[in-house]
Amino acid sequence: MSALRADCVRATGRPWAGWLVGWLLWFFPVAGSSVWQYRRGTPWEDRDYLLALVADELRGANWQRSGSRGAQPKPIPRPGDKSDDEHFGDPIPLAMFDDWWDSQ
DSSP states (O other): OHHHHHHHHHHHSSSOOOHHHHHHHHHSOOTTSHHHHHHHTOSOOHHHHHHHHHHHHHHHHHHHHTTSOSOOOOOOOOTTOOOTTOOOSOOOOHHHHHHHHHHO
16 A cells, blocks of 8 residues: 555555546556556566567577577577576486386
8 A cells, every 4th residue: 555655656656546546557657667567567668678679689680690600699588488408406417217117
């Protein structure tokens, strides 16, 4: 509730401007407000996504102009994206796996 109150102060200059302003802020949140971030589930604003997209495209274009040498650049990770680097535990030695497999 304090986040909604802070949004009201930013929008109207008063700590609580009534149910109508609260309703408007909830259903039509201003970009960057706490309600906007809560409902989108991300701390990034639209301009942040656009800047990341521009950077990804520039890196890809420079890679192509270099004759596609080396690995293709990876995109900038966005909030909420799944990581390819996720590991689940430590690997076991092959001999231990073979023993387990044979016992099945």
